[in-house]
Amino acid sequence: MIVGVVLASFAAVYALAAPARTEGAARVAAATALVVVVVLAQFVQVVPRWRRRRGGWSLPAQAAAAYTGVIAFGTSAGILGFVVGSLLLAGAWPAAACVLASAALADALRGGASADVTITCLLTGLVVYGLARLADRADDVAAARLPLTVAAVERERLRIAAELDGGLGDGLRAISAGSRDALDRPERIADVLAVARESLNRARTAAAGLRSMSLAPEMAAARALLEAADVRAEVREGHREPLGPAGALLATVLREAVTDVVRAGAARTCLIATSERGGLVGLRVVNDGVRTAERGADGLDAAAGRVRAAGGTFSAGLDGDGRFAVEAAVAAGEPAVSLPDRAAYRLSLALLAAVLAGFSVKGLLLVPWGPLWPAAAAGLALISAVQLLWAGRGRPRWWPPILAVLAFAPLAVFGKAWLGVAGFLAGTFLVGLPAWAAVPLAAACMAATGAAARALGLGTAAVANYVISTLVTGLVVYGLVRLARLVRDLRAAGDELARAATVQERLRAARDLHDLLGHSLAAILLKCELARRLAEADPERSRAELAEVVAMAEQARGDLRTATGGDAELALDGEAASARSVLAAAGVEVETVLGHPVLDGPVSAVLGTVLREAVTNVLRHSAATRCTIATGRDGGAVWLVVENDGLDPAAPRTAPGAGIGNLTTRLASAGGTLSARADGKGSFRLEARVG
Structure with missing residues (x-):
């Protein structure tokens, strides 16, 4: 257009x-x-x-x-x-x-005047060439956004796969081989237990690390924790994701600072702000609940040490208004996605400079050689410089008035040689102002040029030519600068899309490590422990438990492939059977009431994931003796309920963990909802609905 x-x-x-x-x-x-x-x-x-x-x-x-x-x-x-x-x-x-x-x-x-026509031809050719090349660049950048995003995600998947396979992959292979070996050599069960314990720790650490490398989710979690403690939280996000190691360091600082705020219990407000400038990413956490610097700094020594060891800066103390501020800054490192280049802008400015030079030369050809000629050359050079600075470095509000004075004031001295300058002022208005203001002002420039041409005694044809030329020059300036900015904005939008996709890939991998692989390894650890205890008392039962460990290890390897970009192969029926086995092995009485219909793959997979996480929480976070797993259909929705009696009513309330947040995200993407609540009498009920 x-x-x-x-x-x-x-x-x-x-x-x-x-x-x-x-x-x-x-x-x-x-x-x-x-x-x-x-x-x-x-x-x-x-x-x-x-x-x-x-x-x-x-x-x-x-x-x-x-x-x-x-x-x-x-x-x-x-x-x-x-x-x-x-x-x-x-x-x-x-x-x-x-x-x-x-x-x-x-x-x-x-x-x-052959010189004038030659310049006109050259300028027209350059403008046509520049506009076409910039339009091509805009189309190329727009078309490249999706491939750039896909490539960024694939790079992140490969990085995650390489990072996880060497530790977790080798561990799962060792568990599988060790369990087979222990079928006939029970004394080897202890070795399998050690590997399973180490692998579970690695999976949890890797999930936390992937999640913390993106600071934005940690900021959201901090806001939720503060609001749960009745602290009004204000979050100002000024950094660009993904951050990588810098995000992990700052997430540690944020977590410890917010934990201290909640633990102290005196704050009413808390500000969390990030910034990115000069190659540094900064974090600032300010609260009004600490009255002394010494008290506020308690518990932050470990975070401060990690930041300083990484070459960053850390400070904690009272600021000017008496609030306690924690500030940390670390090097941002290399961006995961390339930043916008300036090739299109350079082309635009080079062509604009050529147009300015050409119009200046055309104007100078109309100025007789004499004392006025150097003044005219200086004035045109000044206009060209202001126009280039305005187009390339910013749009201060006082530049258009300067251009307006330079466009019309010299007319009294230089006459028609200066009539072409108004076009640059029109271009300034078109580029720098919204259409409702730019169009009338550009029209005013044209009218003023026509009036000036008539006042200089030019004929009707010449007046019309100068009026139209003012519009043409303004549109040339607008086209060159606007297309260059369009390329820049498209490239920036593509990069932001790739960044967001990379962050989402990290969070997906963290969720899968936590929800899928974490459960599998916890179950393997439990089964190995049971097999070790039964090795002498009931060898056949011990062998049966080890055989299940081998199958679980193979399933866990599939979970690892899922976490590194593969497709989930969970099914609700299979997970229900696994849940019965694992809970029974832990001494929990299980009641299952499965009344759901035949489910399609995605719904079955997401509910299977919910069941895994719920069972993991029963094993890790409760002293349950009884657990009920029920499914069914309510109208067009399929529901899953997992309820256990292991909650301590006297235990202090804590913020929801990463697992509940992960499940909420998964269900939301499938059009479902999740509720998790205690009844105040020792029971905890988790309900998921899809459809």
């Missing part, structure tokens, strides 16, 4: 000039038609959708129409600039130079 508007404005200049350059309605119509052909051929050259269908006719047709208009109908030789642009896009630089020379020759034979 941007390219089309700029090209249409160029066409309007030559079409409106046709009546002044030829005589007779038929000839004017023919000249105008040729201009339309030239511009339509240019559209085919620069618009990607049309370019693929153009064949080889567009450039010859454009050249024929342009030269016919110049030779037969008196069209300005400047229209050959479109041909120059097409040749530049085709890589035919020598041919483009020949067309420039022919334009100069044609204008010289008419007695015109």
Whole structure:
């Protein structure tokens, strides 16, 4: 659209000039038609959708129409600039130079100013080339966003797989082989137990590490913990994910600082803020519940030591308003996803500089050599510098007024040589202001230019030409800068999408390690312990338990593949059978009431995951003697309830762990809900609904 508007404005200049350059309605119509052909051929050259269908006719047709208009109908030789642009896009630089020379020759034979036409042709060609290349770059970047995201996720999966397979993969293989060996050699069960215990610790550590490498989830967890303790939390996120090791360090600081706030129990408000600048990621936690620096720093020594050992900075003390502040900063490290490059911006600014230089030279050609000429050159150079700084480094509010003064005040001195400058002011308005303000101001620039041209005694045709030229120049500036910013924004959006996908991949892997592999390893550990105790009293039962360990180890290897990017193969029925076996081995009486219908794969898998986590919590966090597992259908929804009697009613309330948060996320993605609550009498009930 941007390219089309700029090209249409160029066409309007030559079409409106046709009546002044030829005589007779038929000839004017023919000249105008040729201009339309030239511009339509240019559209085919620069618009990607049309370019693929153009064949080889567009450039010859454009050249024929342009030269016919110049030779037969008196069209300005400047229209050959479109041909120059097409040749530049085709890589035919020598041919483009020949067309420039022919334009100069044609204008010289008419007695015109060949230098002015040559500059016009060159500028038109460069603008066409630049706009087409920037439009191509925008299309390429837009098309590359999805592959960039997929590639980022695949890189993260490979990294996670390499990181986990060496430790957990080897451990699971050792458990499987050791369990087979222990079927006939019970004394080897202790070795399997040791490997299972180490593997479970590794899985939990890896899950925590993957989760903490992204600081944003830790900030969300900290907010939930604070609000659960009736502390008003304010979170300001100023960093970009994923962070990697820096996120893990700062997550440790955040966790310990917020834990201290909750433990003290005196804070009413707490601010958590992150920042990223100068290659450093910073974290600031401020609360109003600590009155002395010494008291506030208690318990933070370990976090401070880790941050300083990594080359970061750490401080804890009272700030100016009497609140206690914990601040830490560590090196951000290499970004996981490439940052936006500036190639498109450099091309845009280079072309804008060429346009500014060309228009300045055209203006100076109209200024007689003498005392005023150096002043005019200095003024045009100043305008060009301000315009480039404005386009490249920012948009201070005071620059447009400066450009407005520079655009119109010198008219009284330099006359029509300065009339073209207003176009840059129009471009400034179009780029830097919203449409509701930019369009009227650009129109005001055109009207002011027309009024100035009339005041200078120029004829109607010249006035119209300067008015339209103001619009064209403004649109050229707008097109070059706007397309460059579009490329930058698309690239930044693509990078942010890839970053977000990388973070989500880390969190998915952490959830799978916690929910799937953690459960499997906990069950393996329990079975191995049971087999060891039964080795002498009931060898056959011990062998049966070890055989289950072998099967569980194989299942755990599948869970590891899931955690590193494979597809989950869980099923609710299979998990219910496994839950009965594991809970019974732990001495928990199990009642199962399975009334669910045949479930599709995704629903069965997500409910199977919920059941795994619920059983893991029964084993790890309670002293349950009885557990009920029930499923059923309620209308269009399928539900799962896991209830146990192992909750201590007198135990202090704690914030929900990572497992409940993981399950809530999984169910939400499947259109389900999760509730987990105690009845106040020692029972804990977890209910999941999907559908």
